[in-house]
Amino acid sequence: MHRFIIVGGGAGGLELATRLGDRFGSPDEKTPPKAQVTLVDRNPTHIWKPLLHEVAAGSMDPFTQELEYAAQALWHGFEFQQGELVGLNRAKKTITIGPLRDEHAGELLPERELEYDTLVVAIGSTTHFFGVEGAQQNSIALDTVGQAELFRKRLIAACMRAEHFAPEPVAAGVEEAEEEPGVAPAPRIQVAIVGAGATGVELSAELRNTAQVLSAYGLHKLDPKHDIGIVLIEAGPRILPALQERVSSATAELLTKLGVKLFTGETVAEVSSDSIRTASGKTIRADLTVWAAGIKAPAILANLDGLPTNRLGQLVVRRTLQTEIDDNVFALGDCAACPWPGNERNVPPRAQAAHQQASFLFKSLERLLQGKPLPEYTYRDFGSLVSLGHYSAVGNLMGGLIGGNMLIEGLFARFMYMSLYRLHIAALHGYARMVLDTVAHWLRRSTAPRVKLH
Template sequence: MHRFIVVGGGAGGLELATRLGDRYAPKKNKGDARAQVMLVDRYPTHIWKPLLHEVAAGSMDPFTQELEYAAQARWHGFEFQQGELTALDRAARRITLSSVADEDGAELLPQRELEYDTLVIAIGSTTHFFGVQGASEYSIALDTVHQAERFRKRLIAACIRAEYQAHEPVESGLDASASSEPRIQVAIVGGGATGVELSAELRNTAQVLSAYGLHKLDPRHDIGIVLIEAGARILPALPERVSTATTELLVKLGVKLMTGETVSEVAPGLVRTASGKTVRADLTVWAAGIKAPAVLSQLDGLAVNRQGQLIVRNTLQTETDDNIFALGDCAACAWAGTDGNVPPRAQAAHQQASFLLKALAARVDGGALPQFAYRDFGSLVSLGHFSAVGNLMGGVIGGSMLIEGLFARFMYMSLYRLHIAALHGYARMVLDTVAHWLRRTTLPRVKLH
């Protein structure tokens, strides 16, 4: 039997493993039992990474949205192994997984070796700190649920602490309420989609925390949000009119924008820029860029580019080894008709997963592999329940169209629902949507603890 191993349970990797499992699982005499499918990930659960800014702001409870890999494997006919990819032996077609420990440090699973016939690497990306002094030590990235939850808890603690301390200046004869400075200031480094979406979600969080009495601070005056971008405008990867519309909306929400400012240092309580400016920051989030995981450049001679991504051909096979494929953020795939590569977006990972389902079936059957062609359907940026902005592209509309408001918000929410449909089917997606709506009717809009 042909042995498929998919390393990485992100949007693309999990969708591919699920659909391969459905195709080759022998259960109910419907599957084609000529192949075995295994998914590998270092975590036991999956959450759609574009939602992590909502987890950080408290708008989403991750424990109601997480999907357990073991359960998905049982439902869709593949096997799950927890562990982190640490080594590759291309000659023996074997990968090595790290040991897994529990919360107390006791070993749950030992280091293991797994053999494959076809290996698909989809381990995504990590935050790029660009060597900025203090960035990794004193700022919080949003790569994992743990990091997002850490930021959320620190924000709530800062609000409670600031309200208590607000009464102290009164005793010394100073009127704290007259100060023009916010009592709490959050600095977000990076004006891409993650930074922009987080800034809007945080404004909503500040209002909800105040409404529920968790603090009595003015959600607009006392909680400041500063978005720092090195480029001339926010959302530099998107069309300028999307950036302009988003800028106007953020300014209305009271978000301070600092464009053309490169961060040179992050220290406790402050951020310094290369132009000499100092920004007070009770909490700092780093969302300035991504890079490929370091392990990729250590994998038995696989070719990588300057960003550490695996170089793949238009079949998504690695340049070095025909038996190894890569997709998503960790793959450098040329974008036909442009001078660059396919952008690191969820829609690209989804398209590549759908492509590989057909390509790997052809590989099992001994046929020729097709060639991947990326189609850009546009981009959407959520500004929480306030609005959404984006551009739609494609042959149906004959070019590019700017959208914003309720329609854009609906389109943004649909992206996640399509991901759920890819994992569970449309019937279960509808049930999940209804269940989510029912939960929201009995819960606050923001997680309060």
């Protein structure tokens, strides 16, 4: 029996494990499986990573959106092993999973070795702090649900504290969120977001809505727009540098209307507990700092039995998604450096790329078992969408299909953005359950506050 192991239960890895389990797993106890499919992840649950900014802002309760890996495995004919990848032996065709520990109960599972015939690495990416002094210690990244929840709780605590205690005096030369000093009093709280890519932009817009909701529910009596300042800091000349300039300009205009102050062309040199210092000499007040300035591959990839990596630590793969020196090891998603024909750069680290690669690899692995040659993957750019909360959305649509780009914004763009997550749910559960999940989500929202308040 062929043994498939997928390491990483993100969007691409979980979709691949689900489809392989449906195709080759055992539909019932009486029918033997055609292949053994195992998913490995260090966490017990899955959440779609593009939603983490909503978790951080409190506009999404993660516990209503998380999916239990063990349950998904039972429903779709694969096995789940919880643990972190710590080693690979390509000669023996084994991976090593580190021990599983609980902070209260101690070690739950020992270190284990799993044998494979085909290994797929899909462990995603982590935050890149670029060696900036104090960045890792004094800012919060948004890689996990735990980090997003930590920021949300600190934001609520800061709002409640600011209402009852006099603000600290602001040092000379420290930038505030108001455009012109003297026009309005300085904000009681200032949130700084480093990095104006999709995550930073979406979080800044979502936080403005959160401030209004927290005030409406009486958690504080601060003015949502003037007492809570939001600044967005970007090293490049404009926000959303990976997207077209017209998308960036439209987004900047909308954020400015929401009262978000933009600092572009400012490289962060140091992050302290209450401020950010830039390379140009500016000091920006920051009661809370979120770091969303870049990503890199997990460090473990550099120690996987000699598999080649690039400067970002990604596994270098061919267009078949096989690693350069081992046909039995594949990689997909953010952790894979995959060629993009006709472009100088590799396939971008986007959710749509991981979804495409999971679908491609499912068909490829079917051909592998049949002894047929493997096809080559070609990335299709369907454009990009950026959510600005319930206010709006902007993006460029169908760029790779029509040879150009169509700028979209407003309600239509918001609908398209929301449909991306629903398509992910459909890939995991089918369209019937996706529709039921959508209805259930709407019913929950109709009887719950718009922001998680505790």
